[in-house]
Amino acid sequence: MIKKFEERLNLFLVDPNHPLLQNHKLISQKSIFRSFSITGDIRVVYKIEGDATRLYDIGTHNQVY
Structure with a gap:
């Protein structure tokens, strides 16, 4: 799991909107x-x-939700 987290965090740092990340704004109180x-x-x-x-x-x- 740590390796996967590191891979996705590095991807996020390079391209926060990469489709694999499914990056989105949270709705509701958050x-x-x-x-x-x-x-x-x-x-x-x-x-x-x-x-x-x-x-x-x-x-x-x-x-987390």
Whole structure:
């Protein structure tokens, strides 16, 4: 799982909108957050803060949403 996370994080850093990442803005209370996929069910929740991107949560779809 760590290797897959590293691969997807590196892809995110190069091309945040790559189709494999399924990057999207979250709807609801977490609307200031975005998410991208590590695997079919594992997601990373993040927020862009100025020039930085801060990762907030990593887990299954049900855990982070």
